[in-house]
Amino acid sequence: MARSMDPLAKKIFKGVLVAELVGIFGAYFLFKKMNTSQDFRQTMSKKFPFILEVYYKSIEHSRMYGIREQDQEKWLNSKN
Numbered sequence: 001m002a003r004s005m006d007p008l009a010k011k012i013f014k015g016v017l018v019a020e021l022v023g024i025f026g027a028y029f030l031f032k033k034m035n036t037s038q039d040f041r042q043t044m045s046k047k048f049p050f051i052l053e054v055y056y057k058s059i060e061h062s063r064m065y066g067i068r069e070q071d072q073e074k075w076l077n078s079k080n
Helices: 007-036 038-047 049-061 067-079
Strands: none
Touching: 007 038, 007 049, 038 049, 038 067, 049 067
């Protein structure tokens, strides 16, 4: 005999599943936005530098180098 989950357990399971899906899609869209917009990366560097550092590490892990340096050079030149 198969036992069904009680209603509270089903609600908790669905809530956790929805939260995970929202997190996955949120991370995807955040990465996509950072990957396509240098201005957005500059905003992230001011507000959430630890998230930008994770982005740079993931890009460098995939052997795409130079993005961090390009950003720093542009941001330094824009200050002058």
